[in-house]
Amino acid sequence: MATLVGRVPRPAALPAIRALSARGARLGRPALWLVIVLLILAPSACFLVLAFSPRLFSQGSQWFTLTFFRQVLTGTTAVALLNSVWVSLAAAAIGVVVGFPIAWLTHRTDLPARRLVAGAMWFVLLLPSWLPAIGWQRLVQPDGVMYRVGLDWPWVTHLVMGPFGVVLLLGLRAVPFSYLAVSAALTGLGQEFEDAARVHGAGRLGALRLVAPILAPAITSSIAIGFAESVSDFGVASTLAYASHFPLATYQLYEYIGGFPPNFPGAAAIGWLLVASVAVPLAIQARALRGRSYAVLSGRTRPVVRRQLTRPAKAAALGFVGLFYTAALGVPGFGAVSSSLLADFGASLKLTFTNYDQVFRSSGLAGPLERSLVYGAITASLTVVGGFVFAKMLAGARSASTRMLDFLLLAAVALPSVVFAAGYIFAYNLPALSAVGINLYQTVTLLVIGYVASSLPTNARVLVGAVSQVQRSLHEAARAHGSGSLRAWFRAVFPVLSKPLTMAWLLTFCGILLELPISSLLYAPGSPPLSVAIQDNLGNYHFGTGMAQAVVAVGFALVAVAVVLGGYRLLAPKGWRRLGGWTRG
Amino acid sequence: MPRTHHRARTRARIASAGAAATTLGGLAAAMVAGGAVAGASAHTKAHAAVVPLVVYSAQGYDKLVTQDFSKRYRIPVQLDDNSTGPLVTQIEASKNNPKWGLLWVDGPTVFAALDTQHMLVRGWEPKAPWNSLGIQSLPKDQSYIPISVTLAGAMAYNYAKVPNPPSTWQQLLSAKWKGQVGTNDPTQSGPTYPFIAGMMNELGGVKQGEAYFSKLKANGLVINPTNGPTLAALASGQINIALVQSSAAVGATFNDKAIRVKYLNPVTMLPGVIGIDVKAPAAEQAEAKLFVQYVLSPAGQKVMQFGDPTGDSLFYPVVKGVAPRKALPPLTGVKTQTIDPYKWGNLENSVNTWFEQNIIQ
Secondary structure, three states, rough: OOHHHHOOOOOHHHHHHHHHHHHHHHHHHHHHHHHHHHHHHHHHHHHHHHHOOOOHHOOOOOOOOOOHHHHHOOHHHHHHHHHHHHHHHHHHHHHHHHHHHHHHHHHHEEEHHHHHHHHHHHHHHHHHHHHHHHHHHHHHHHOOOOHHHHOOOOHOOOOHHHEEEEEHHOOOOOOOOHHHHHHHHHHOOOOOOOHHHHHOOHHHHHHHHHHHHHHHHHHHHHHHHHHHHOOOOOOOOOHHHOOOOOOOOOHHHHHHHHOOOOOHHHHHHHHHHHHHHOOOHHHHHHHHHHHOOOOOEEEOOOOHHHHEEHHHHHHHHHHHHHHHHHHHHHHHHHHHHHHHOOOOOOOOOOOOOHHHHHHHOOOOOOOHHHHHHHHHHHHHHHHHHHHHHHHHHHOOOHHHHHHHHHHHHHHHHHHHHHHHHHHHHHHHOOEEEHHHOOOOOHHHHHHHOOOOOHHHHHHHHHHHOOOOOOOEEHHHHHHHHHOHHHHHHHHHHHHHHHHHHHHHHHHHHHHHHHHHHHHHOOOOOOOOOOOHHHHHHHOOOOHHHHHHHHHHHHHHHHHHHHHHHHHHHHHHHHHHHHHHHHOOO | OOOOOOOHHHHHHHHHHHHHHHHHHHHHHHHHHHOOOOOOHHHHHHHOOOOOOOEEEEOOOOOHHHHHHHHHHHHOOOEEEEEEHHHHHHHHHOOOOOEEEOEEEEEOOHHHHHHOOOOOOOOOOOOOOOOOOHHHHHOOOOEEEEEEEEEEOOOEEEEOOOOOOOOHHHHHHHHHHHOOEEEEEEOOOOHHHHHHHHHHHHOOHHHHHHHHHHHHOOOOEEEEOOOOHHHHHHOEEEEEEEEEEEEHHHHHHOOOEEEEEEOOOOOEEEEEEEEEOOOOOOHHHHHHHHHHHHHHHHHHHHHHHHHHOOOOOEEEHHHOOOOOOOOOOOOOOOEEEEOHHHHHHHHHHHHHHHHOOOHHH
């Protein structure tokens, strides 16, 4: 404190600082909107405009047409769009129904192995969605492992390889988002609210009834992000859903782009409808949050007391958590590892390390892995800064500007990455840009910009729950004690948010490590990222080697997660960790 | 390294590159005349005007081939190694301002479509010692160049379970093979459309082909997305006959000794093809032509044959003097057919849509 007091600015300097700060705020917002326009709006618009005007980018003869909307609103594509909407709503609901209890159990109870539970959630998050889908498929498909071990259960095959399986897998995918959002909110929610309810005679259920609405921003944010992530998912759509003859919109969009010749205008029309679909969760969110404030995290927030679970309750809780991890990690882990250990397309159960041997002997792996690690670190660092700024804007007073930002960010999550990637080619490979010496297409710069643009919306949505809980009083208190604006933020607000920001960094890093659609279309020739190298093997009959590469890559991602979290634990001041963990007992 | 490729700068460069192009052309001619790869010393004059050659390729051996080419001729190559789908997406999305120099993928239908849009260099053909497969694969307008040949719809079968496999396409429709035959989804697997188109071509047209595949479906045809899963289904016993690309089928015999390969008459040729970007700078076009000469030379063919020994290296050469790898079944007695890529390329979307809605669903 003495140090702080000793650095109080001289009174004469205060108006100047305030003026500078106000000017920064005035300039900051247009600058942020410029970033949004350049990174998200322009590429998306360049792609989406093709649905009306294919001639603009030499993709057809019409300057204006609605033909492509008519095309996608009929037949299989229309069915796929409807499927995508209801499946995504169901998946978002599963995400909350499973993610909320697990977050509560790990943060508010003495659940055994809760650190392991929290750590494993990262594992779920960093798996590309196609991996669990393939794992489940290998288990239940006709002549799959289930049948080979003597379990002749065709009803399981029909159940998993159909709408139920698709909803289940997308729902499992949505769980980590809910878990993270609710965890961040629970971290900031002190004990005083539960204590108040209990003091006034409320039982455990009553206390929960009081606390749950305070978590509304996190819950609605979970639903919104779960929906948007599901509706834009391609991994499940192209594996389990495809194999089950259950069409989803992202797969149809991919077929339009990947077909020959590519039908960009048709794909753009699907893109419009996917963007429009995010109105559903946004409406839910707006209705839930209208006119309320959820800022509960202040300097007076009290540490929580972990609830002691009874033995039966512990058993039930562990069973619930165990079931989730078996479905989300056990089965896909089996699928990926078994595929990588079988050298003969899985004809026998003979295990071999041939594929791993090839991966480690091949000189082609080190470069892509190294590149993706660097790209992931750069992207995550840029994205966390941007994500925080956008989350802060979203958490501020609701205005037309923030509502627009909210919609744009969620719409961007709902747009499949391949749309972004193709949009970047249209927007940043214009002959006019080349004429003035700007040649960004097929450079690492544009690839990283594409990564940032695709990660930013999810990152901001994940952070908004935690940021919305930080009361202005924290910052103001530090200012009152003489810190400058930036210093006050770093001393008072950053410690509270350091854990969510670290988690958001890891989320982006892991996502970029195995990102495929943007990497595939935008990478600089001669410098393939990891996912392109893996896809190259999977596409060139070296299925086992590709799977081994994927397993090794996931292993590296896990190491990175361990290093970052371990580093945080070792390097962050004790107070930060206490705020990050914010539990007692 | 960012590639400076825009037209304004290119125009200035083209003039200086003209001489280089001539030199490179001369070098290519010298290579052919000599029947061997020319030495690096002959290339020294061209070195001053060298520009990076951007190669878009889906071939399994492309990395080694481009490295060897680069080393021999001191021409830097930027390789975009990807599946055919993303490569074509990139080309179509960037056609106002293309960045590629040459495209190298299996199947001429893609090139026919690009040629129809006037996106390929026409009227150039390397002076290669073509064999009969090469001659059959050459386009009339010389807009693309065949480099290798694989076969679409090769029959891989489990010899342990099927010692006497079918010997005609019609036999596959009999009750004996009910539920035992599998192939790929043409919307996911590039080599599958040429197989379907080849069957339609052989049977007399689209309608006849649709009738054949409808009967095959009624007989329990199993569809998997691509070669890998279809061969996995064969290996696991879910099916006993897989109709896939010949290189994948022969590659599978290395992994599973019970798998054998047979070609039913007629089998459709699927050439591996190179096309050159008509908008590429003259110097880069010249390098692309040199690259074509190189891959057709014994040195290039050798790298191709050993670059991906259980995958794309399992091709039939299109030039005389190069023998196919020993694992490949001989083509003696096998009737091969070539489909018109311009006709069948135009039908690709409609045929695939029909297949998806009537055979896969």
